[in-house]
Amino acid sequence: MVCDDVRRIAYFFLDGQVAADELVDLEGHLKLCPSCDGRLLLHRRLRAFVRDRLRPLTAPVSLRDRIHAALRSARA
Numbered sequence: 001m002v003c004d005d006v007r008r009i010a011y012f013f014l015d016g017q018v019a020a021d022e023l024v025d026l027e028g029h030l031k032l033c034p035s036c037d038g039r040l041l042l043h044r045r046l047r048a049f050v051r052d053r054l055r056p057l058t059a060p061v062s063l064r065d066r067i068h069a070a071l072r073s074a075r076a
Helices: 003-014 020-032 034-054 061-075
Strands: none
Touching: 003 020, 003 034, 020 034
């Protein structure tokens, strides 16, 4: 496997969608090529950053309770 091959399948690898034989070749290449290894590390970090930022946020329980109480009193 060469660097162009790694670039071609990098996202498939990160998604866990690489065939077993390609995975062995890819891991071997990453051990020998710090450039590709660093590139994949960067992509992993970027994905983790985006995943953390897109994680659903929930309101604190106290805020939800106040909103529910306000809605109940507005209905009454």
